[in-house]
Amino acid sequence: MKPRAPAHESRDRALRIALPIVVLTLGLALWEFVVRIENIPPYVLPAPGLILRTLAADWALLSHSLLVTLITTFEGFMLAAAGGVGLAVLFNQSRLVEYSLYPYAVILQVTPIVAVAPLLLIYLPQHGAVLACAWIVAFFPVLANTTLGLHSVDRNLADLFSLYSASRGQTLWRLKLPSALPYILGGLRIAGGLALIGAVVAEIAAGSAGAGSGLAYRIAESGYRLNIPRMFAALLLLSVAGIAIFYLLTLINYLALRRWHESALAAER
């Protein structure tokens, strides 16, 4: 039984990679086939081949838009990371501040961002509004996770720090933040995807204002022009961007924790 286990595991891994690819290929083939057989016009449903050709033909335009959206997402993400961790630390240090502000953090989180975005666009310059949207949707998971992490300190270790009369700063920097790191990274992994969603929502809301040039703006604009293949091409780029952000953050998570945290350790021991 035992010698077969590794072979079984590697076959399992191969299946996990191969099966989704097979499904994708079959799905695309079926899509292409149906579009051709039924003679569906591209402004109703473009075939996958046409979408790829559009992606290549419009690459200059679309890659510029991709860059704009990615930069917004990155800025929103960094602000959310700083704001989420910063607020959590502030709440942890001062109960009064926590009681005063926490309800409003929750309100920001539960109010649908689609409804807030048009308002933000009235009061903020467009770039500011897009950033604010990305920040609002992305900061809460960071805040919530960091708060949980800061409260998850090993009690004996906390006793040890007080035994050696550690200052508040030392306890925060050398005990609480390292203890919270796995939680913070978990929050950031969620925030990365949400920052992209926030940026897209704001771009769509701003779309008719016309000043933007991000991918979501491109989708809205292509929709008005019935350029459906370009809508799909832009959508494809957004998905790929989302996947890339997720795996990048997963990698950072792994690199930061692999020496010490349960979640990042290899299964075999």
Added chain:
Amino acid sequence: MPPATAISFAPLVALRDVGKAFPNGTQALAGLDLEVRSGEFVALLGPSGCGKSTALRIVAGLSEPSEGVVEWPRTANAAQGGSRIGFVFQEPTLMPWASVFDNVMLPLTLKGAPAANAAERVEAVLDRVGLAAGRHSYPRELSGGMRMRVSIARALVTEPQLLLMDEPFAALDEITRFKLNDDLLRMWQALRTTIVFVTHSVFESVYLSSRVVVMAARPGRVSSEVAIDAPYPRDQNFRTAPEYSAFCRRISDALARAMAAGGNA
């Protein structure tokens, strides 16, 4: 015990009529009197729930007594006495994100000791506990016994005048425990420090200590004391010596009486 002892040199630390009630109403300790003299190896032995760990935490200043006082007669003030303490928990209680070296360095870092001097002291204490080779490892990469060695090294790095140990070897296998018992005795003699060692093992308490304090539960208090006046250094021969079994028998009887008094099964 001759009263002259108390006069000729005051105890290092003394608990006087100490009681501890928790907010939930549990009376953990009541009327606990305990003196620890410099250079002693005291074992606190008792059934679970007798307040041994609570007493230890009160000595360390991690918990405030609700009645009575903790005195440090040999130091100017209580805060100063408390600053020369090392504590070893039942769990190794290491920072999983830091290497062995950084874990042992922690007490010195927190006190703001100069880095070069601190590093030297860490190297020395790692040598002493037999961990010099593993200083770049992370706690996860070590066995249970090795982690406990790191924990002991961290407690010793400040050269404490009092080392408090809360059932440090309870979770280890017997072979590792015997080895650590021997190493601990050797360090205690080399460093001439004072140790208060909480345990629920009669055999461990007799093997290690110069005095066993047997505690009774509900509420926690001292039931009896037995001086283990077998000479140090002790080794494997002591474990099989007739006087060792005799002491174990005496302590077991004392423990049985304590448990009967505490209404324990």
